[in-house]
Structure formats: C-alpha cells, structure tokens
Amino acid sequence: MKSYLKQAICLFFSLLFLALLLDSACAAVYEVGPGLTYERIGQVPWNSLGPGDKVLIHYKASPYHEKWVIARAGTAENPIVVKGVPGPSGKLPIIDGSNAVTSQSLNFWSEERGIINIGGSNIGSEFPRNIIIENLDIRNARPPYTFKDDHGSTKTYSKNAAAIYIIEGEGITIRNCRIHNCGNGLFACHASGSIVIEYCHIFDNGIEGSYYQHNTYTEAKGIVYQFNHFGPLRAGCGGNNLKDRSAGTVIRYNWIEGGNRQLDLVDSDYQELIGLPSYRKTFVYGNVLFERGNEGNSQIVHYGGDSGDLSRYRKGTLYFYNNTVVSKRTSNTTIFRLSSQDETCIATNNIFFVTAPGGHLAISNRDGTVRLKNNWLRAGWVKSHEGSGFSGKIVDLGGDISGDDPGFVSLSSMDLGLAQGSSCVNAGTDSIPGASPDHPVNFQYRKHQAAEPTPKAGAMDIGAFERAQVQSNRNPVIDSFTAVPVTVSNPGIFIQFSAQANDPDGDNLVYRIEFGDGTVDFKKNPGHRYWKKGQYHVVLTVSDGKGGEAKRALDVTVNDKLPSPPKKLSGKKK
Numbered sequence: 001m002k003s004y005l006k007q008a009i010c011l012f013f014s015l016l017f018l019a020l021l022l023d024s025a026c027a028a029v030y031e032v033g034p035g036l037t038y039e040r041i042g043q044v045p046w047n048s049l050g051p052g053d054k055v056l057i058h059y060k061a062s063p064y065h066e067k068w069v070i071a072r073a074g075t076a077e078n079p080i081v082v083k084g085v086p087g088p089s090g091k092l093p094i095i096d097g098s099n100a101v102t103s104q105s106l107n108f109w110s111e112e113r114g115i116i117n118i119g120g121s122n123i124g125s126e127f128p129r130n131i132i133i134e135n136l137d138i139r140n141a142r143p144p145y146t147f148k149d150d151h152g153s154t155k156t157y158s159k160n161a162a163a164i165y166i167i168e169g170e171g172i173t174i175r176n177c178r179i180h181n182c183g184n185g186l187f188a189c190h191a192s193g194s195i196v197i198e199y200c201h202i203f204d205n206g207i208e209g210s211y212y213q214h215n216t217y218t219e220a221k222g223i224v225y226q227f228n229h230f231g232p233l234r235a236g237c238g239g240n241n242l243k244d245r246s247a248g249t250v251i252r253y254n255w256i257e258g259g260n261r262q263l264d265l266v267d268s269d270y271q272e273l274i275g276l277p278s279y280r281k282t283f284v285y286g287n288v289l290f291e292r293g294n295e296g297n298s299q300i301v302h303y304g305g306d307s308g309d310l311s312r313y314r315k316g317t318l319y320f321y322n323n324t325v326v327s328k329r330t331s332n333t334t335i336f337r338l339s340s341q342d343e344t345c346i347a348t349n350n351i352f353f354v355t356a357p358g359g360h361l362a363i364s365n366r367d368g369t370v371r372l373k374n375n376w377l378r379a380g381w382v383k384s385h386e387g388s389g390f391s392g393k394i395v396d397l398g399g400d401i402s403g404d405d406p407g408f409v410s411l412s413s414m415d416l417g418l419a420q421g422s423s424c425v426n427a428g429t430d431s432i433p434g435a436s437p438d439h440p441v442n443f444q445y446r447k448h449q450a451a452e453p454t455p456k457a458g459a460m461d462i463g464a465f466e467r468a469q470v471q472s473n474r475n476p477v478i479d480s481f482t483a484v485p486v487t488v489s490n491p492g493i494f495i496q497f498s499a500q501a502n503d504p505d506g507d508n509l510v511y512r513i514e515f516g517d518g519t520v521d522f523k524k525n526p527g528h529r530y531w532k533k534g535q536y537h538v539v540l541t542v543s544d545g546k547g548g549e550a551k552r553a554l555d556v557t558v559n560d561k562l563p564s565p566p567k568k569l570s571g572k573k574k
C-alpha cells in the first residue's frame with residue numbers, strides 16, 4: 001500500500017517536471033522583419049502565444065505601420081516577451097500608428113484607443129499576465145491619424161488613444177520604449193495590476209488645447225514608475241506629465257520635466273482599489289521634478305483626488321523624499337496641492353528651489369498637512385500663496401535649511417548633482433519617514449533613462465543626488481634626511497644615509513635615493529661610498545603610491561686629502 005503511494009507520488013512529480021519542461025520547451029521565438037520568417041507583425045499568432053514565447057521585432061529603416069492586441073498569459077518564470085531588436089547605433093524599431101493596419105485574424109475591442117492593446121480580445125482570450133514589452137519606438141496614436149481596423153475599415157484614433165493601452169492585465173512590464181506623439185502616451189485601466197514602467201522616454205504626448213490627455217494616465221492595483229525620462233508634452237497640450245489613480249503607486253528615480261503638473265496623483269473610482277491599504281500610501285522619491293518656465297499650472301504635485309467625491313480621495317500619506325524640485329517660473333510656484341484636509345504629505349530630504357525670489361515659493365496650496373524634515377528651501381519661502389485662504393498646516397519636524405543657492409553642479413546645464421561646498425551635502429536625515437523597510441533610497445537617476453547605485457558618503461545629502469566622497473590624497477611629509485658624515489676626506493669612505501617620512505593618510509611609502517653619482521637605492525637607510533672626489537647632490541623622493549610625493553635634497557662633499565693608496569716602494573721607477 002505504502003509503495004503504491006510512493007509510486008503515485010513519484011509519477012505525479014515526474015509528470016509535473018515534464019509539464020514544466022514542456023512549458024519552456026514549447027516556447028517559440030517569432031522573428032519579425034525583412035527577410036525573416038515573419039515579414040509583418042500581423043503574421044505572428046498573437047491569439048495563441050503562451051508562456052516563454054518571444055516575439056522579436058527587428059529594426060528596419062521604414063516604420064512598421066501595424067497595430068495589434070495581446071490577450072494571452074505568460075508565467076512569472078516564463079513571461080511572454082515582445083522585444084524590439086535595435087538597428088544601427090541602437091535605433092529602436094518604430095511602430096507607427098498612422099496608417100497602421102490590423103491583422104484580420106484578430107478580433108478585439110477599443111481599437112481606436114491604442115496601437116498595442118493589452119486585453120480585450122474576442123479570440124483566444126486569456127487574462128493577460130506576465131507580459132514584457134521592450135525596445136520599441138511607438139508613436140502617432142491620436143487624431144487626425146487613422147488606421148485600418150480588424151475588419152479592414154478605416155478609423156480615426158480617439159483623442160485619448162495611447163501607444164500602449166492596457167485594458168486589463170497583471171504583471172505587465174514596459175521597458176526602454178520611446179512613447180510619443182499620442183493622445184495619452186500610456187493608459188492603464190483599473191483592471192490592471194503589478195505594472196512596471198521603466199527606462200522609458202515618454203514625451204510629446206497630449207492633445208492641443210485639452211487638459212485631459214497626459215504623458216501617462218494609469219489606474220492600477222500596484223504600479224512602479226522608475227528610471228524614466230518624462231519630457232514635456234507636445235506644445236499647446238494642457239495635460240499633466242504623470243497622472244495616476246492607482247493603489248500602491250511608487251514613483252522613483254525619474255526625470256520629470258514639464259506638464260501642467262508634473263505629478264497628478266488623484267482618486268480612483270473603483271472600490272477594489274480604494275479598499276486596499278496600499279491606496280493610502282504613495283511613494284515619490286529620488287526624482288527630479290522640473291518646471292521649465294511659466295508652463296500651465298504653477299503646482300508641481302497634486303495629491304488626493306479630483307472627482308469632487310471626497311469619500312474616494314486618497315486620504316493617506318504621500319511620502320515624498322530625496323527629490324530635487326526646480327522651478328524656473330518667474331511667478332509663483334506651489335510644491336504641493338493636497339486636495340482635502342485629510343491628505344498628508346511628509347516631505348523629507350528634498351530640494352525645493354525656485355529661480356524667482358524666495359517669496360514666490362510656497363509649500364502648500366489650501367488644505368491638508370505637510371510635514372517638513374531636513375529639506376533645503378529657497379530662503380523667503382512661504383507656507384501658501386493663498387493668504388487667509390490657507391486652512392492647512394505646515395509642521396516643522398526639524399532639520400530644514402534654506403538659502404539662495406542649493407549648490408548644484410550646474411543649473412544652466414541642469415546638472416543637479418551637488419557641487420563641493422553645497423550646504424545640502426550630509427544635511428539630510430538617514431531616518432526618512434516611509435522609507436524603511438520597503439522603500440530605501442538605493443539608486444539615483446542618471447541622464448537619461450538610466451540609474452546608478454547611490455554612493456554612500458557620510459549622512460544622506462538633501463536632494464536626488466548624493467555627492468560621492470572626494471578622495472583627496474595628501475602628500476607624504478619628510479621628517480628628516482641625513483648623511484653621516486656629510487663630508488668625507490677621501491673617496492671610498494662609508495656614508496650612512498637615513499630618511500624618515502610619514503603620510504597623513506597612513507599610506508605605505510616608497511623611498512628612493514638618487515646619490516648624484518648615477519646610482520639609486522630604494523632603501524630607507526642605505527649606506528653608500530663614492531669613488532671619486534666631488535660634490536654630490538643627493539635627492540630623496542618619498543611616494544605614497546597614490547600620486548602623492550615629497551622630495552628633499554642634501555649635498556655630500558668627497559675630498560681627496562691623503563695620499564692613498566700608499567706609494568709602492570718597488571724599484572720600478574727609480
């Protein structure tokens with residue numbers, strides 16, 4: 001009986017193993033491009049992709065004018081990967097929504113909303129899971145651009161069309177894509193979750209004269225934006241840069257430049273998001289938020305809600321730390337607009353810099369509580385520009401500093417690292433509310449679409465960039481250098497040299513003595529004999545192996561006083 005059980009268990013695990021093996025063994029690679037198996041993207045069997053399948057879209061000089069849907073599931077170990085293969089000098093394959101065609105073997109809805117739709121298929125439909133889209137340049141989804149739908153009919157994109165439109169899905173990663181000239185760059189609906197948007201360049205989206213289309217517009221159950229370069233929207237477009245209604249929003253290590261507001265973090269209208277504990281905690285850290293001039297709204301960050309139904313607002317805490325905020329507005333700038341009295345922001349280790357006089361900088365708008373800890377603020381800053389209309393609170397948790405210049409490496413070239421002598425160096429706090437244990441500051445943004453580990457250098461600096469410890473090596477110091485005796489009566493007499501030096505850094509030292517007669521010794525206390533009468537200039541060089549050195553010289557005199565060797569009394573010359 002027991003042995004039957006054993007056999008059954010054995011068989012079970014063998015089958016499981018086989019299934020896992022088949023899972024990855026069955027994975028296919030679909031190569032798309034000129035001269036490859038699939039000339040067109042539409043020839044890929046999108047309706048039947050499975051775990052581990054890869055669609056490789058190769059670069060070609062002319063864009064792919066195609067659009068499609070992905071409604072299939074990968075696994076965490078074997079995701080479905082749709083990956084561009086870059087061309088010369090790293091050029092990404094272009095997916096152009098204008099005049100794009102749709103394969104008629106596909107059948108899906110909301111075709112006017114995106115170039116690549118995730119979810120919403122009528123054929124072979126699975127809940128989309130574990131999908132990675134990377135290395136693609138996706139553009140031109142907005143009016144007046146048109147496309148051919150899955151019936152071959154010509155349609156115009158809607159104003160809120162997106163390069164990637166996520167209707168539903170879990171575990172979606174969008175990496176190193178260029179997303180531009182669409183209505184919304186990216187759009188994710190509330191039925192999506194565990195979304196990661198990283199290393200992307202997102203710019204030039206929006207609709208002229210409209211406030212409702214944004215570089216990204218997301219509402220997800222868990223979303224992380226990291227290492228992205230957000231550029232300005234297209235000229236004349238009034239939307240925000242990053243607009244989000246998610247639960248579990250994390251925005252870290254991004255460069256976010258322009259937009260009506262840089263960040264618009266407002267309410268969801270879906271109870272399945274509002275009910276999550278993560279809806280109450282929003283993390284924004286390590287970002288550069290840049291207002292280039294008098295563009296759109298003077299507020300940088302909006303947190304809470306905008307629906308007007310206060311019961312849905314985030315009413316939690318915005319943890320906002322180690323960001324560098326720069327505004328070049330000539331008029332007022334307001335850092336935070338908290339939507340209601342129930343919203344709180346804890347701002348720690350941030351630089352709040354305006355190029356206008358400090359009185360133009362306000363921390364808050366009307367409502368809510370902002371707690372300030374170890375920030376750098378332009379001197380003369382005010383709590384609010386609303387005067388008696390301000391009913392919120394600014395709470396001082398200590399450690400803030402202010403001045404006229406935070407000490408950037410170069411403001412004109414927007415190198416926002418800290419120069420030597422910046423008052424922000426080591427002026428931050430290491431105990432950041434909200435950071436521990438899940439959201440420590442481990443990286444910093446690198447221009448552009450890149451990141452590097454935060455150098456560890458003393459206490460934390462204020463701002464998004466930590467100044468690395470400058471290794472300033474100090475030269476060795478020579479304590480003494482002697483020759484005994486320094487004058488000898490004859491060649492051949494032994495002279496004792498002695499050198500003694502120290503290094504302020506404790507470096508190991510190398511001694512080198514040039515005796516002035518063409519010979520050298522590397523000992524600290526060498527003996528030496530000269531074989532010719534003369535004046536010798538002896539040079540000691542002490543090196544620390546790090547480029548630091550010290551020199552000292554002395555002169556040795558060798559006379560020739562005694563008749564030596566004694567005369568030979570041979571009768572040779574007589």
Ligand SMILES: [Ca+2]
Binds near residue numbers: 262
């Ligand atoms: Ca603005």
Ligand SMILES: [Ca+2]
Binds near residue numbers: 456457458461
């Ligand atoms: Ca430091």
Ligand SMILES: [Ca+2]
Binds near residue numbers: 474475504505548
């Ligand atoms: Ca040294």
